[in-house]
Amino acid sequence: MRSALNELPEIPALVADGVITDPDSAKGRLLSASATLFKQKGFARTTVRDIAAEVGILSGSIFHHFPNKESILLAVMSEAIYLALARMRNAIEGEASIPKRFRALVRCELEAIHGFTGVGFTLLSSEWRYLSEESQKEVLKLRDEYEAFHRGVYAEAKEQGLIKVEPFFLRHFLRGALAETANWFHLDGDYSLDELVEQVSLTAALPS
Amino acid sequence: MRSALNELPEIPALVADGVITDPDSAKGRLLSASATLFKQKGFARTTVRDIAAEVGILSGSIFHHFPNKESILLAVMSEAIYLALARMRNAIEGEASIPKRFRALVRCELEAIHGFTGVGFTLLSSEWRYLSEESQKEVLKLRDEYEAFHRGVYAEAKEQGLIKVEPFFLRHFLRGALAETANWFHLDGDYSLDELVEQVSLTAALPS
Amino acid sequence: MRSALNELPEIPALVADGVITDPDSAKGRLLSASATLFKQKGFARTTVRDIAAEVGILSGSIFHHFPNKESILLAVMSEAIYLALARMRNAIEGEASIPKRFRALVRCELEAIHGFTGVGFTLLSSEWRYLSEESQKEVLKLRDEYEAFHRGVYAEAKEQGLIKVEPFFLRHFLRGALAETANWFHLDGDYSLDELVEQVSLTAALPS
Amino acid sequence: MRSALNELPEIPALVADGVITDPDSAKGRLLSASATLFKQKGFARTTVRDIAAEVGILSGSIFHHFPNKESILLAVMSEAIYLALARMRNAIEGEASIPKRFRALVRCELEAIHGFTGVGFTLLSSEWRYLSEESQKEVLKLRDEYEAFHRGVYAEAKEQGLIKVEPFFLRHFLRGALAETANWFHLDGDYSLDELVEQVSLTAALPS
DNA sequence: AATGAATGAGGGTTCATTCAT
């Protein structure tokens, strides 16, 4: 999955800019392993020894890269949003019509949720409370930027009379609905991602 | 809020049947305090001492009522579903038309999420992972019953041509969307519960 | 040594008042063992496991009696001063003349330093820095009371023309000189405590 | 303060002889920083990272100059005594009468305690326990030489009938009294060093 | 039922020290 990630043109640029940690560096491998474990067992039940073992180092070595366990969670979350933002802008680029843009965004978010950008995206909600207040504020800024992007497209849809519901509500509903897919939808299951996207659009009564 | 709860006709009956613990008993107060704390700080970060302190006993005494910490979570979740099931059946009873039943169900779930039945309902997803596999299966049975009820109403709506999306998908989408309201909607905020219900219906393109 | 301590009339009263921990209680044994170890190896090098092992419990059990390691040091120091204050008042009581009171005080402090009141007194200076600022202030209050008592007697000596040096300086000099005896004087060595007291008085040119 | 130190004629000689590390060398700066930190926070609480940061290098680099942390403490202490010895011999040189020699010694020791020879002198007692037994023996040899020097002058005073107390006791008392000044006397406070010397002499009933 | 002291395994974190670069 990471290899697919690396093929995207924008990721190396992010890494070069220092926004995203190089996934092949020690820190990057630490982040990747942490994300996986946090998702599997939750932040509280994941020990730093677990993480270290996963990467093949000793627990003490973790603290050369992160000052404490919480900062790992913060990094996982921040990078997940940075990646999602980059992928989102990319996805929108080629699409002119609003229905297509809408579908592109939905698909993009689903990809983020189902692991195309590492495994961090679902953590944003599930492990949110384990972030310190300070960290929450930090991540919130990024999330707001991300959310605003979505709401902007919905607003255009509303203006064009394509949907009836307020963008504010629609975004909240959709975020919840898409996040929940993590609990029942599987990439290698009965339905494809495209079918899922279509059902979402159908629900929102959006013409194709 | 509990006082309002007690006025509902169906709760005393459930208590009398032994399905729900009497909220005024020691065990009931324990459950209520646990639910609140689990929601506030999460299961992992809530200590049995926290719970005991909230009720005014010492931590050791908790184990006269529950064999271990996890069983408290199990009880909180089970009772939350029992309550939700009872309230749901109640809510449907008087409604004949499908659109009205749909709205009744949505409203009922929102009430459960926003604390009308204690605070347990949101825990079902957020703290799910802290249940042992055995307990998960136990709760799953109840959840399935609850979910089937919802899907049943949606299936009728689909048969009547009121909605286009498959009931299976719609239920998953709606569950996610409604659960997410816990993170942004507040009962004493700018919008009423009725308005929220209406926006949900609007999104699903359901006629009134 | 503790048995001798218990014979003193004032100690049981202190214990009864809750000022001093009962040396036979779990907490009291913890304090006594801690004091010994802190003196032997220093606060920083003494582990809570060391202390627990000395008392015959497990390390975790310590935290039922003290919130953290530092609070043990605080308790050891506080109680040492309380004991010293009580013993000092007792020692002065029967002595009318200033030279005799002076000698009684010197002897009393030497007894405190050389273990007649537990082993805490020397820790006051040697492990002082390991107290949090907050705790330092707390202990400082007690120390000030203790110091004022000594200075008071010296001031009388000065008024009576028995000594030439200022009480302020004398007290500082004497405290240092007496504290230092911990490093070279031994109760079972070549000199008795009384001889030591006499040499101190001789140094200060105090008539007998 | 180090600049004043460097003006003294004997220091460069000691450096040239290899007895004292050149304070401008990397090792010298390391020692100086260590002494300061050891005094501020104690040996146990000072990390090698602290020391390294103070000098502007990384922690690993320290071990090119010292085999381990304890050897830094040993060096700090040894050099402090070498310096004190040299300064002491210097101070005595011009003084013929015993009272003047006595005062010169007292002043010299106070200067050592209050930072005229780096900050190492008070560490000799406060951090003594963190020296390995082997190192303690090594330092003890130097200390004995230093102590003998003092006792020698006191013995002459006793022979001349200037003091009554035994040199053995007097030296112990004085060492304690002077060391304690580190805790209450400040060079820029209400009293001058000369006044302090005078009060000490007064206490010992020594004629001027 | 409740207490509260004790358990004991395990948690996050620290830090002197090593060593390939």
Next chain:
DNA sequence: CATGAATGAACCCTCATTCAT
């Protein structure tokens, strides 16, 4: 000489659980 990632043992502390009272 200096770096800095890694080590690994040890540290303080937490906490669900037990049990004699």
